Amino acid sequence: MNTLLEVKNLKVRYGNIEALHGISFDVKEGEIVTLIGANGAGKSTTLLSICRLPPPEAPRVIEGDILFKGQSILNLPPHKIVSDLNMALVPEGRRIFGNLTVEENLKLATYARTDGHEAIERDFERVFTLFARLAERKKQRSESLSGGEQQMLAVGRALMSKCSFIMLDEPSMGLAPLLMYDMFRTLKVLNAEGMTILLIEQNANLALRFAHRGYVLDTGEIVAQGTSEELLADPEVKKAYLGG
């Protein structure tokens, strides 16, 4: 398998505070990789550093490199990372456009696509098949969706941008168990169709059962890594993250 994303010795800061102290990991094409860790470990920071969103919100890369298919993307403007590399980030807190309708949110995600009207229509169909509740609420202001529906919209939006690599920051947050399993089942389907996934989760148990490989992040450093089976069996990981 080819390496899609490679993060090398990445150090980032918010102002003067270092949040990541040189982390390295990689994601190969077609894989599901998960990044787990406690609150404040630096999981969201890692994803934000990859997408390099505009300041002031984004962390600043001090050292190290981020490679996509072997090319450094540190000098690429954030919108190009999405449009040219077909990456998508479903950010923490979903960040949907609450003042737009469901349909407008999805349409907006196709802004940079150049593959024509028909392909976009097909993807609309697909999103509405995967998330039937969105189809019923097309014309609704997305602010008024339930938390679970907003999460679906956030993932649907990423799909509309025609990504082949999707990064998700705690997609299970605020979802009832049933909806949560639905979401993970949908992600599995997408992965089976070739989507590469980098998943961040608080719920380490769930994440490791879902992913092929994982990394454990602790206060800005990677403290363990391996296949999901290895991590699930690791006594240290068990004790700290899996509740014994």
Place this chain on the structure above:
Amino acid sequence: MNALQFGSFYALIALGYTLVYGVLRLINFAHGDIFMVGAYIAYFVAVLLLGGEGMSGLGLSPGLTLAITVPATMILTSLVGVALERTMYRPLRRKGADRLYVVITALMAGLMLENGNLALLGASRKSFPELLQKVIWTFGSVSVTNLKVIVIVAALLVFVLLEFIVTKTKIGMAMRGISYDKFAIPLMGIPLDTIIVFTFILGSSMAGLAGILFAMSYPILEPYMGALIGWKAFIAAVVGGIGDIRGAIVGGFLLGFIEIGVVAVFPSTLRDLFAFSVLLGILWLKPTGLFGVAKTTKI
């Protein structure tokens, strides 16, 4: 008819305030002066093409001059707006400056435009050449000039066009998206700065259009002409519900009507006092403006 004509000027300028505010939550206090610059740009383009005022010019006919001056003014004025955004607002945005500083910067930018004009051209007033043969139409007891009709039609067309752009096109959706969550825009593969620049182009070209139409209606130009009219248009935008395009149009026309109505009954020195009292009353009853909704945006 005068009410509609004045209302049209207020509306065209108010649209620029509302667009920029709607997208960036920035009150672009320089906008009234961009209108003034628009009028001066129109003057120089017209004189250059037509000749006169001690310049030989190209000697074009008034009709052709008008046809070129309108788009040229709109384009050049929008460049002024974009220049303000690139040199003043964008660097502050990049540094995450507090909104207060950006507003103060806008205020200073406006003063710089006024005083820059004064320094460059002196205090002498410019008189705008006549580009349009005046025609008067009479319907019963009302008579209107062709220019007034053009002004009113222009304001309405601009309104329809902007409403279409903002509600129906992807770039319009992106503009609305920015107002809700700037951060998420690049995640959609959308270049944030491009959309912001587009917003300034739209707003300033409308101010340019207002500038040339105003200069044709009241052909005396002076550097401070944008100040009072800019304030009034801003207030019209707020009363209509700032950030809302319909609000800008309604607020603009409303102000036009109130002013003319007051003058019809009272001495004209009371015009502004009465007009602003009425607007204050409206805000007192509905603090978010006529079309405004209490915003829950979180930027």
